[in-house]
Amino acid sequence: MSLLSWILEGGWTVFERAFFVADRAFTGIQYRSNNTHTRIDNHIRFAERHHRxxxxxxxxxETARIIVPTADAAxxxxLQIRAVNFVLLxxxxxxxxxxxxQYRAPDREKMEADIKHFLSLPIPGAAWATLKGSYSADFVAFVDKITGKLA
Structure with missing residues (x-):
């Protein structure tokens, strides 16, 4: 079999497979790039929402009182429960x-320490005890692990 006949008979299959592999490689690169952009976009949105x-x-x-360490949770x-709920949502x-x-916390340990501190305050702690039943079990377990409480 000559090179020309091999190219005419089987070359197309090799050519097809090479383009298939190249297409998958470029799709993967594009997906990774889009995923990075999504994480950056989410970081910006989360920061904006946090500030708002x-x-x-x-x-x-009345709502600023939720961060007062000496506030009476009784x-x-x-409105304060709703404010805590916004933070928790x-x-x-x-x-x-x-x-x-879709997101990576810049410093997960600091974020977890912030959650623990927030929920150790009297009003957020009391509100969390009331609200936690409306959250998913995996989120409740995450928060309870951070705060050192059993789910």
């Missing part, structure tokens, strides 16, 4: 995105 939530909370004396108001969104590989 805390800006709203701190702009009102005097918690529905945001935290759960970040948790879900991290689990799905």
């Amino acid at each position: 939530i805390w800006g709203d909370i701190l702009s009102k004396p 005097l918690i108001t529905p 945001h935290t759960e969104t970040v948790f879900r995105a991290s689990k799905a590989g």
Whole structure:
């Protein structure tokens, strides 16, 4: 069999397979690039949402009270529970995105320390005890592990 006849008979199959492999390689590279862009975009969105939530909370004396370490949790108001819930919903969104590989916390240990500190405060701790039943079991287990409580 001459080289020309081999190219005419079997070369097309080799050519097809080479392009198939190249296509898959370029698709993988593009997916990885898109995934990186998605993580960066999510990081920006999470930072914006974080600033907006805390800006709203701190702009009102009643909701700003949630971060007062000496606050009496027995005097918690529905607005304060809602403010804590906003923080927790945001935290759960970040948790879900991290689990799905769509976000990487810049410093996971610091983030976990922030969650632990927040929920150690009287009002957020009391609100979490009330709200945790409305969150998914895996998120509750994550938070309880961080705070040192059993789920």
